[in-house]
Amino acid sequence: MSLNPPERVLMGPGPSNVDPSVLRAMSIPLVGHLDPVFLKVMNETMDMLRHVYQTKNKMTMAISGTGSAGMETLFVNLVERGDKVIIGVNGLFGTRMVDVAQRCGATVIEVHAPWGTIIEPSSIETELHNHPDAKIVAVVHAETSTGVRQPLDEISNIVHKTDALFVCDMVTSIGGSPTEIDKWNIDAAYSGTQKCLSAPPGLAPITLSDKAVDVMAKRKTKVQSWYLDLSMIQQYWGDERSYHHTAPISMIYSLHEALRLLVEEGMPSVYGRHAKYGEALHAGLEAMGLKLLVDKSHRLHQLTSVCIPEGVDDAKVRSGLLDKYGIEIGGGLGELKGKVWRIGLMGYNAKLTNVTLLLAALEDVLSDQHTSLSFGKAQSAVNQVLTQS
Ligand SMILES: *Cc1c(COP(=O)(O)O)cnc(C)c1O
Numbered sequence: 001m002s003l004n005p006p007e008r009v010l011m012g013p014g015p016s017n018v019d020p021s022v023l024r025a026m027s028i029p030l031v032g033h034l035d036p037v038f039l040k041v042m043n044e045t046m047d048m049l050r051h052v053y054q055t056k057n058k059m060t061m062a063i064s065g066t067g068s069a070g071m072e073t074l075f076v077n078l079v080e081r082g083d084k085v086i087i088g089v090n091g092l093f094g095t096r097m098v099d100v101a102q103r104c105g106a107t108v109i110e111v112h113a114p115w116g117t118i119i120e121p122s123s124i125e126t127e128l129h130n131h132p133d134a135k136i137v138a139v140v141h142a143e144t145s146t147g148v149r150q151p152l153d154e155i156s157n158i159v160h161k162t163d164a165l166f167v168c169d170m171v172t173s174i175g176g177s178p179t180e181i182d183k184w185n186i187d188a189a190y191s192g193t194q195k196c197l198s199a200p201p202g203l204a205p206i207t208l209s210d211k212a213v214d215v216m217a218k219r220k221t222k223v224q225s226w227y228l229d230l231s232m233i234q235q236y237w238g239d240e241r242s243y244h245h246t247a248p249i250s251m252i253y254s255l256h257e258a259l260r261l262l263v264e265e266g267m268p269s270v271y272g273r274h275a276k277y278g279e280a281l282h283a284g285l286e287a288m289g290l291k292l293l294v295d296k297s298h299r300l301h302q303l304t305s306v307c308i309p310e311g312v313d314d315a316k317v318r319s320g321l322l323d324k325y326g327i328e329i330g331g332g333l334g335e336l337k338g339k340v341w342r343i344g345l346m347g348y349n350a351k352l353t354n355v356t357l358l359l360a361a362l363e364d365v366l367s368d369q370h371t372s373l374s375f376g377k378a379q380s381a382v383n384q385v386l387t388q389s
Pocket of ligand 1: 014066067069093140142144145169172194
């Protein structure tokens, strides 16, 4: 039987819904991965990625694989056995970076902060002082497990007082909040297609500065991953155009279309839309009496962690939203398991209809639970934010 899944409103931590034109792009005819027509598609995709990443970096391209493949690509290419790497850990994805870097043979120095808070620049500074020979400092820009937006410019200044490279996880920030690679002097970043870029999961756009490329060129040992070795992948995306592995043609079509939509809307407008509806959602949830995990000053707009009130049945609320309304939201991960819901308003999904639908549906599925929440006030709180912006 052919597949016929229900339509869902994907308001979790990703994947998010995609524009119909992105789905259509995946169904257009295949061409060969060395066809001149496809090489043009690749060139345009790289140009649009540079636009969204706000960078002139020549090495900017899409790795075959999800966001985690982007993470692994950067570490496997930049780290050699015994290198020191300082990593900010304030959520699940910082924890994953530590694991990946250790598997590459790095000596990892972890800088911890409580989940739901930022990594303080001063704590990075302290570790760089203790380990002045660190090769890399890495943090997560948008921690999807908590909803924290990590400010990057101050840490970047601190890192660049040394020779270390500054590496950022931008999986959930790209296409949702500004990702100013050149202005903030970020040496390397990775992302994924299925969060705010609003394409299906399957590609990991990365960008590396000339300085990072230089560090790779000076490696003493071969990259241990054949598939993710950038020196070879670059020969396909770069001028040589020589075969490495068969590019996932339809995925690149879909990314091309998703990026085209972003460029057409204009990045300031894209960021403004996420901010507006994110703040509207926050106001609606707070009007209901719900508490948000992250302090307003560091709260993401595209991913909001809501503290589950005492006495409320986590699983029942989430399955109620899914079964009755077709809405998916995320549960907590790691130490926040059972403690928060994670609500995404990413890319194509960052719009008023989703804010209103989620708030109304949440009030409904919470109505038979014992809470001291107050219902019926969320939409007017939303409207108030919208009239102000
Ligand atoms: C989703 C996510 C990843 C991993 O991406 P996958 O596509 O699931 O492999 C890494 N970092 C952050 C911050 C993410 O949100």
